[in-house]
Amino acid sequence: MAKMVLDDPNKSDGDMMVVSYIVWKTPLPPHSAKSESELAAASAQEIAELQVPEGVDRDLVVRLKTEYRALSKKYLGEDYETRYWELDALATLPTYQRMGLGTRLVKWGLDMVEAAIKAKPAEVDGAYLVASPAGSSTYRNAGFVEVGEQFVEVNGQEPYRHCWFVKRFENNEQHSGTDT
16 A cells, blocks of 8 residues: 655644555456356355445445446456456545645556566556546546446435546557457
8 A cells, every 4th residue: 555644734743644545456366366156255255254334235335346346347357356456445635635646646556557567568457446437537647548337326316426447558458358
């Protein structure tokens, strides 16, 4: 995980606080790709162990996890977990938004991805993420392309849109295995 830390101007003791962070997941090793039955068993165990905060609809979380795995396969290809880095989380405190912190963290992560691809060009195709449209300009500016979407309705409210973004690197576009 990478984090960006700035001094809080309201603190006099010099304490630092995290104002923006990013989490990147590396691809699984190529030999760790699992069969459908192994994936189903691992998914069942993950669901059994899943803990959600009070007030969160556990059944909805389980349904979304299952749907998102299927959609990730559709948009990225069968063995996407072994071919793509995943931008798992990016957050910035509201007071520090619109200062370019998220963009800097995304670019830092993409530099890591590109270095990994240069080291082992046949193993990694690029990076992907699933996010709301709110961050789409940050991701597009970093070279990500939207490849799909899913609308989620919660408690009868207006559907919430989740978007799949992918950034493939030039020397690996032929390895992607998708129709995008």
